[in-house]
Amino acid sequence: MNATDLAGASNAAVYASMSTLSVAMIAFAISFASGRRRTQQAQTQLPVFASIGSTAVLTRPEPKVPAEAEAGRIFANVGMSLTWLGFVLLFVGVVLRGVWAGRVPWGNMYEFSITSALGILGAFLIVSLRRDVRWLGLFIVIPTLLTLGLAVTVLYTEAAQLVPALKSYWLIIHVSAAIICSGAFTLAAATAGLSLVQSRSERRGRSVLAKVPSADKLRTLTYRVLAFAFPLWTFAVVAGAIWAENAWGRYWGWDPKETWAFITWVIYAAYLHARSTVGWRGDRASWVAIAGWGAFIINYFGVNIFINSLHSYSGV
Amino acid sequence: MNKESPTLPPMGTFGFLRYTWRQLTSMKTALILLFLLAIASVPGSIFPQRGNNPLLVNEWIAESPTFGPIFDAIGFFDVYSAPWFAAVYLLLFISLIGCVLPRTKVHWRAMFAPPPPAPRNLLRLPESMAFEVGAPANEVLARGRRYFSARRWRLLEADNSISAEKGFLRETGNLLFHFSLILILVAIAVGGLFGWKGNVIVREGQGFSNTLTQYDAWGGGRFTGASRLSPFSFALDNFKVDFDRSEAQRGAPSLFEADVTFRRAPGARVETARIEVNTPLEIDGAKVFLVGHGYAPHFIVRDLGGAVVFDDSVVFLPQDGNFTSTGVLKIPDSEPPLGIEGIFVPTVASNNLRGPISTFPGPDDPAVFMSAWRGDMGLDAGAPQSVYRLDTAAMEQIGIRALRPGQVWTLEDGSGSIELTGFERWASFQIAFDPGKEMALLGAILAMTGLMLSLFVRRRRVWIAVASTPEGVTVVEVAGLARIESADLPGELELIRAAVSDLSHTPSGKTVIDSTVVKE
Numbered sequence A: 001m002n003a004t005d006l007a008g009a010s011n012a013a014v015y016a017s018m019s020t021l022s023v024a025m026i027a028f029a030i031s032f033a034s035g036r037r038r039t040q041q042a043q044t045q046l047p048v049f050a051s052i053g054s055t056a057v058l059t060r061p062e063p064k065v066p067a068e069a070e071a072g073r074i075f076a077n078v079g080m081s082l083t084w085l086g087f088v089l090l091f092v093g094v095v096l097r098g099v100w101a102g103r104v105p106w107g108n109m110y111e112f113s114i115t116s117a118l119g120i121l122g123a124f125l126i127v128s129l130r131r132d133v134r135w136l137g138l139f140i141v142i143p144t145l146l147t148l149g150l151a152v153t154v155l156y157t158e159a160a161q162l163v164p165a166l167k168s169y170w171l172i173i174h175v176s177a178a179i180i181c182s183g184a185f186t187l188a189a190a191t192a193g194l195s196l197v198q199s200r201s202e203r204r205g206r207s208v209l210a211k212v213p214s215a216d217k218l219r220t221l222t223y224r225v226l227a228f229a230f231p232l233w234t235f236a237v238v239a240g241a242i243w244a245e246n247a248w249g250r251y252w253g254w255d256p257k258e259t260w261a262f263i264t265w266v267i268y269a270a271y272l273h274a275r276s277t278v279g280w281r282g283d284r285a286s287w288v289a290i291a292g293w294g295a296f297i298i299n300y301f302g303v304n305i306f307i308n309s310l311h312s313y314s315g316v
Numbered sequence B: 001m002n003k004e005s006p007t008l009p010p011m012g013t014f015g016f017l018r019y020t021w022r023q024l025t026s027m028k029t030a031l032i033l034l035f036l037l038a039i040a041s042v043p044g045s046i047f048p049q050r051g052n053n054p055l056l057v058n059e060w061i062a063e064s065p066t067f068g069p070i071f072d073a074i075g076f077f078d079v080y081s082a083p084w085f086a087a088v089y090l091l092l093f094i095s096l097i098g099c100v101l102p103r104t105k106v107h108w109r110a111m112f113a114p115p116p117p118a119p120r121n122l123l124r125l126p127e128s129m130a131f132e133v134g135a136p137a138n139e140v141l142a143r144g145r146r147y148f149s150a151r152r153w154r155l156l157e158a159d160n161s162i163s164a165e166k167g168f169l170r171e172t173g174n175l176l177f178h179f180s181l182i183l184i185l186v187a188i189a190v191g192g193l194f195g196w197k198g199n200v201i202v203r204e205g206q207g208f209s210n211t212l213t214q215y216d217a218w219g220g221g222r223f224t225g226a227s228r229l230s231p232f233s234f235a236l237d238n239f240k241v242d243f244d245r246s247e248a249q250r251g252a253p254s255l256f257e258a259d260v261t262f263r264r265a266p267g268a269r270v271e272t273a274r275i276e277v278n279t280p281l282e283i284d285g286a287k288v289f290l291v292g293h294g295y296a297p298h299f300i301v302r303d304l305g306g307a308v309v310f311d312d313s314v315v316f317l318p319q320d321g322n323f324t325s326t327g328v329l330k331i332p333d334s335e336p337p338l339g340i341e342g343i344f345v346p347t348v349a350s351n352n353l354r355g356p357i358s359t360f361p362g363p364d365d366p367a368v369f370m371s372a373w374r375g376d377m378g379l380d381a382g383a384p385q386s387v388y389r390l391d392t393a394a395m396e397q398i399g400i401r402a403l404r405p406g407q408v409w410t411l412e413d414g415s416g417s418i419e420l421t422g423f424e425r426w427a428s429f430q431i432a433f434d435p436g437k438e439m440a441l442l443g444a445i446l447a448m449t450g451l452m453l454s455l456f457v458r459r460r461r462v463w464i465a466v467a468s469t470p471e472g473v474t475v476v477e478v479a480g481l482a483r484i485e486s487a488d489l490p491g492e493l494e495l496i497r498a499a500v501s502d503l504s505h506t507p508s509g510k511t512v513i514d515s516t517v518v519k520e
């Protein structure tokens, strides 16, 4: 395969992934909406799914699942399968991009973005192997699609060589840690956001999001994801500092990118503190988790594009 | 207990101090100070900072004469050395110390104390279960003891109960993490007080020796004397740079390396090294980094009679990504003094309409656009002058001209000629000495270790209580407590149940009371 073929194949895989994920998003959205009206009897509205659903009831010893909720579950499963497919396609796209460029595919913002999208999906799918998080699918696929959409429209650049400052194995260490964190932070922001909605409806005594676990469970999930991501982010920042020492002669220089990495870190440290501070445990801690993600996003898009920084490798 | 005591602080000076200290070291204060630290860091990412880019700061202030000085006065251009920024992090660290020291004491004691005895009613605890075992009570306790000892739990045994505790490394890790933050802060302070950093431009074929006078810019901490500069020297033998020619990233640097020869001290053996962007040269703890490069056009200036009055290359500073570079040539000794302002363009724009602007950073079609001046250039006024700027206030322009290498410009006033023979390259180096960085790295590694222990170790207490019944079976109650949700206590209790029951001996073989049943 020559270079143009590789480029075309990579782009095609990314686009195919986006289409797949768009369908996944619709499936998740239908599933989500059907869960909201669980109390209404809607068997007559969806006879087809009810009959498909009955086979599922046979295999699963769960008593009397309303037909519509059952349909919702099927859509959720379709969404999950499509998300896996989208993940694989995106993986192929990222790998081909790397092969095309002859290096790790993290040389500019287009490449960071498609890899981060892969990180978001990966974080979600890994969690989905261990517990049922189909209800979360919609809130994962949407940010992934937004990231990919931005990548292919605004941020797209042809592959090129790395600028000398990026030619270092620290690139691989530092950036891969940051990309995994981007996935975990996004996941945690989604669960934290849902926990806020959930806790509001719990206070009002009715559940809007019937499919979604209780606010308490969501908070615990948020905590677990962040308890994993925080040390990794610490590592990413330290690795970045070591690299900066190697490249520029100082391990910390308050460059805007470094500053926002620090701000992100401090906010997540505050989140961990909030979890053990009376009066901060519930919704407030969730807000702090969302704020941390906000700082991460500002660092990712804002600093790369709008602020003149040593780290401006965006290529846009 | 007196009802008012929680709300009213004990007064008097000592009481007030103690109250303040308690507030400062409370978790809520720590939280708020962390938020303040995050917010205080923001302006430094929006406004240019003197430490990184002094020129941009001056420009900013010059461009907005009303707000510039105000922002300057409140330290927005030196955020990370501003007193209010220092106040936030110092308060945070005082709070940290005040919080961590007492916790260390408590933790130290707890490490040597046995676990607390079993509460009277174990089934009241949120995670608990009860079941029957056929074996006698002391056998059940012995099995429990074996289970805990094999997993290195800490034990307290009583007549008919066992208390067990595990996961002290969690708190140890947490304390280690917070102490390491202090270590990192100290390391930063050491680097700031004893370290130094300087910048120097070296032309190809020229040398540098590590003394203050040779630096173009130098900054050191309070306790750094010039005496701390180790006496090394190096020469830039060969500098290679290349640029991307692909359409997408045309002009992006693709290669960037400096071959140097150096001596660790005068008279020491000559060594060679290649300095690249990610591979500095380390000499005596100081590191020499390659940070930039540019062009130095070479001129020969002759006077009226054809005698050479100047023959050297002159460093021009790049102004844009395509290395449109500006520089100045001063010949104060000629009569009258001659000054030349020049713009070096490595690749002249093909449509010359855009003036002297380069279209590619590589020297595809180099030229120098010059403007020559004669007269007093103000060198005698005593004020130090930049070598990159010509003060033309009292000078008279005698002509402008563009030269390609090899061309000669005979000055219009007939006072001599200027020849552009070609160009050399220069590289700029940052030379830094930071005696705190190893300590900072150690602090970072310890902090990460502590953090992982603190987040991943599960701390929990488990109790087993036994009672014999007249029927000859033993009723066993097991209960646990954990401070975090992720401890998976139910799973742990199940394991313990399996360990202490010998199911073949159980008469009924089934659980009498289950924790969920008890709660409902």
Ligand code: HEM
Pocket (backbone or CB within 6 Å): A268, A269, A272, A273, A275, A276, B025, B026, B027, B028, B030, B092, B093, B095, B096, B097, B099, B100, B173, B174, B177, B178, B181, B451, B454, B455
């Ligand atoms: C430089 C400022 C600080 C930073 C960056 C920081 C960071 C952290 C982090 C990341 C954690 C979570 C990891 C863990 O559970 O061990 C934590 C926990 C903790 N921090 Fe800090 N901390 C700081 C200052 C303080 C201060 C001033 C206090 C005292 C008021 C404090 C008390 C605690 C306590 C008690 C925990 C354990 C919370 C728990 O059990 O979940 N920290 N800190």
